[in-house]
Amino acid sequence: MSAEIVNLRQFRKKQARSDKEKQAEQNRITFGRTKAEKNLTKALNDKAEKTHEAGRIEPKKTED
Numbered sequence: 001m002s003a004e005i006v007n008l009r010q011f012r013k014k015q016a017r018s019d020k021e022k023q024a025e026q027n028r029i030t031f032g033r034t035k036a037e038k039n040l041t042k043a044l045n046d047k048a049e050k051t052h053e054a055g056r057i058e059p060k061k062t063e064d
Helices: 008-031 035-054
Strands: none
């Protein structure tokens, strides 16, 4: 019933490396896009925003 002996220094280093690798993977997803992909995304977002604005109904102004 004895537990496995663990070197805490090695455990902390291993966990730090794991955390850094997770952060690196997230950065690759977030920032690892080509300029063409960024431009395409921007163009699609602009088009969607214009379409949304085009469907806006302006309230009628009443003069009192």
